[in-house]
Amino acid sequence: MALDLLKMRYFAKIAELGSFTRASSELGVAQPALSSHMRALEAQLGVLLLNRTPRGAVVTEAGQTLLSHAQAILRAVDQAEAATKEQAKYPTGDVSLGILSSICPTLTVPVIEECSARFPKIRLTVSEGDSQALRTAVETRMHDLAVTLESVAKSTAVPLFDETLYAIGPQGRFSRDEVLTVEEALGLPMILPTRRHGIRILLERQALMLGRELNIVQEIEGVASTKAAIRAGHGLTIFGRGAAYADHENGDLSAVPLSRPSLARRLVLDMPVNHPPTRAVLEVRAILLGVVSRLGLEGHWTCLPQVNAAGK
Structure with missing residues (x-):
């Protein structure tokens, strides 16, 4: 039969204080109930754990053995409880x-x-x-x-979110109030990623619908590398607004939304x-x-x- 954690906690407190009366007060458990728990624990183990004397409770040799294990177990339980509460407050x-x-x-x-x-x-x-x-x-x-x-x-x-697609060019290539249709954009000298990319797939679908071909001058994987190529004058590209928002705002690149139809992903x-x-x-x-x-x-x-x- 498994040892009762509550009884071990009661036993450890009695052993620590050397008194049923003081343990009863600290634990908030009536002394008769505390005595009953200890008798049940001793009966379960078949050994005497505490000697009751007029001067208090004295731990027996068998009680010392249990106490050393009980203290380690109770410490681990307290640590587990604290760690669980900490996880709820500060997830890890x-x-x-x-x-x-x-x-x-x-x-x-x-x-x-x-x-x-x-x-x-x-x-x-x-x-x-x-x-x-x-x-x-x-x-x-x-x-x-x-x-x-x-x-x-x-x-x-x-x-x-929905992200509008923009034509992206070097500084000054597009004005802020400029309008660019999808058909016009398809004729731009474009730097695009390979065919597996979503924007490339979308543009090729638009080109097919309009009976046009994409004017691809370079294939480059990677946003940063594409922007560098645009700044160096090697072509333009199509990005979602988020990819070029900061560059457009600070004037490092110019951008214009695609219209007729407006394209978004x-x-x-x-x-x-x-x-x-x-x-x-x-x-x-x-x-x-x-x-x-x-x-x-x-x-x-x-x-x-x-x-x-x-x-x-």
């Missing part, structure tokens, strides 16, 4: 967040700064990748969360299915939703209603 653990490469520079810093400030015991890892790589990482549970394209993510993914938050998220993952998710909402209000993209509500 590893969280892997994947973000689409084009918006990763925009989201990463505010998310890690807020996570570090609010939950310093969460170990957050942020990785960037294309939509196909992010889907695979979610399916294999390499990522706990992923901000990716709706067209690639699972149907269970949560919609985050929807980004979502994807997570593994049939795998309950930890408290740490849920906290990072809440931070991410808040950051997305805040950046949407600043003009990076158009947030969807549920994200605006979550970010309040």
